[in-house]
Amino acid sequence: MKLEIEKIIGLLKEEIKQINNLEEWKKIKAKFLSKSSFLNKLRSDLKNAKDKKELGQYVQYYLQNINAILYDKREQLEGKNIFTSENNILLAKNIPEIIIQSNDKGKIHPLTKISFIINQYFDNLNFNYVYGNEIEIEKFNFDLLNIPKNHPAREMQDTFYLLDENKLLRTHTTNITARKLYDDKSNLLKYYTIGTVYRNDDNDSTHSLQFNQLDFFMLSKSTSIAHFKYILSKLLEKIFGKDLEIRFRLSYFPFTEPSFEVDIGCFHCHKKGCSICKNSGWIEILGSGMISDEVLKLTDKDVNQMQGFAAGVGIERLAMIRFNVKDIRDFYLNNLKFLKNYDQKER
């Protein structure tokens, strides 16, 4: 199925090269998204499918890719494409079909912009994207990640539990790491996700009870810290620009050993000290580490055979640092003034 979809995406990419105006664009759009398109076949298959979840993911995958390519072209036609080269036709995992009604449409949302960069990066590295479950069971949110029963994160004041006691709203996208480690028995696992997570926090300028996270991990017979450093450094360069100083500090997380906090040299003040880096010259970016033996054992992996890294970070945090946004609530309020100007202070 995936192959078939890839073929159609390839076809769209070819056809879209020939388009010169909006009329032609509309025809192509109809061809790939209309009732008589492949999409419809997918949807009717879905009705009768035994494994609805898997097929649903394919429908999702098809829509996201086709929409991303179509709307990227449309922006090009309208002369508004923020991305410069064709390589930047992006797989917009999070972008719904945008209806553009006038020229006054603002800009791509900062969280979407950061997500675009991340999606493109991991797609190029052949990492598999999974969205995972927002409603999760304790096993995948906590237990398999070696987060003990008495851990403060598991308490009611930090986690939203559902009435069905075992279920909760995921507190991190690391649940997909737990799930894939548990489900995928192959010798090479490369996964990433960008998705919504929930914490029982009061909303303020730096906290939101709902926000988005990136998680990624890789596991194989030979995945090393060197692989991790390379993959992470290149990712951070894509997000924050080249000539970035990156620092790894030893830390502690229940599911990694050794664990690292990763900092970047403050590019707003060139490490001289400013309000963004709290005068330290460094900005804390994310938590990461090598997947611990405990987690590998809990997910039935052979600790002598398999090793890998995992990392997680808030998308809002990345956007706040890159665009110097002081209040996380700005991302959610649909304030046009913010949405039009958020990148004015970019480096």
Ligand SMILES: [Zn+2]
């Ligand atoms: Zn600074």
